[in-house]
Amino acid sequence: MEPIKILVVDDEPNIRDLLASGLRFAGFSVLAVGNGNDAVVAAEKGNPDLILLDVMLPDMSGFSVTKKLRSMNILAPVLFLTARDEVEDKITGLTVGGDDYMTKPFSLDEIIARINAILRRTKQSAVEKSVIEVGEVRIDEDAHDVYVNDQQIELSPTEYKLLRYLMENANRVLSKSQILDHVWEYDFNGEMGIVESYVSYLRKKLDPLTSEPVLQTKRGHGYMFKSTKKK
């Protein structure tokens, strides 16, 4: 099967490399460039399935890049990246069709989740399922809904991301630093105690509805989502 091709466009080398390697690890074929002109050239040649595009580029705006691409009949969906305080009005107008946007700083897992979501919408062929189900817990990634034994529960964004990461790696111990790196934004600078807090929040919401606790503490190692039998 062909790997899915992604074109990464960002002028900050740190971010570009972070994205490139993270996406490669996730199984995508990645081409990364640092400005709008290169992006147009690369998109024409490479025929990517999706473009990850920083809005602020040295030579031209992400908006111009997209317009140019579309005029060249390159219709790959675009996931825009933008600083949190950049004017959002401009962006909302941009996201037509399958496009979407995210603010920096982001968490890697969140980027990957969005990419998969877009690909699901555009390519029906896309393999990824939108539902993660482990034991008594089910996540609908498209709707961001979480069900425990068919009963829906409400989670905050961070709680949701944490649960998703733990469930993607069910029955495998994850260290607190791994969790921090995958779930929190890349510039998060705090202590690992926050992982403990959020595990605590999740337990408070999950445990009343499961037959046995699903989030296990592996003392000295980290945490693990344990798949349990359904009720």
Next chain:
Amino acid sequence: MEPIKILVVDDEPNIRDLLASGLRFAGFSVLAVGNGNDAVVAAEKGNPDLILLDVMLPDMSGFSVTKKLRSMNILAPVLFLTARDEVEDKITGLTVGGDDYMTKPFSLDEIIARINAILRRTKQSAVEKSVIEVGEVRIDEDAHDVYVNDQQIELSPTEYKLLRYLMENANRVLSKSQILDHVWEYDFNGEMGIVESYVSYLRKKLDPLTSEPVLQTKRGHGYMFKSTKKK
């Protein structure tokens, strides 16, 4: 079959040698260097399957090394080593994909276990199974779960590491100093009586569930895990 290649990067010669010889003995092909520049060169030439990388290096930080490698499209997963009290800011955000990190001081067996865990996750082909089973006892290395005749038991981290080491060398006598070297952190400074204590702890948890004792004392030599028939 090709041996798995590991690049060890640490500036302290003691640690470097400890790692290199320990990993060679475990069957890996090892290349060891002492600074970031050599690491980049060696990684480019040697194409290692995994990089064991100290975060604090004389010439450049592990972060820079990784960045450089990733930008050169060298995607080998990295297991970071860091002093326990190093500022955590520096290490968060490092792990992408299958990466992980460990604090110094470590135990040799723990390093090997983590390396195998990463290789399992990144290379599907990786030979190693995540389950060690000898007689009536089974360890799931990914989950850190231990079962005796299908009944799960709880072990402390040290108990777990000791049991794993004994089972990896089942039916072979291990001296108390061998056990200390493999299971305890390399700077452990206590007496060998601690091994006796932990063997005792393990027996108390294992023996009630096995048909006959699995941990045998070889007076004057050490201890041995004896594989028994299942119940």
Next chain:
DNA sequence: AGCAACATTCAGGTTTCTCACAGGTTCACG
């Protein structure tokens, strides 16, 4: 501005783990 939801830090309390010690037991050997 004011509110509500969420994110983060902090600190006290609790559990669990590590390790040393010491008295008791077993074993090998004379």
Next chain:
DNA sequence: CGTGAACCTGTGAGAAACCTGAATGTTGCT
């Protein structure tokens, strides 16, 4: 058998890891 060395294991102090409620910031919304 008697003796010393090796081994076993209960006890407890101290440390580390963890949990959680509460206080404090942040953010976005109306």
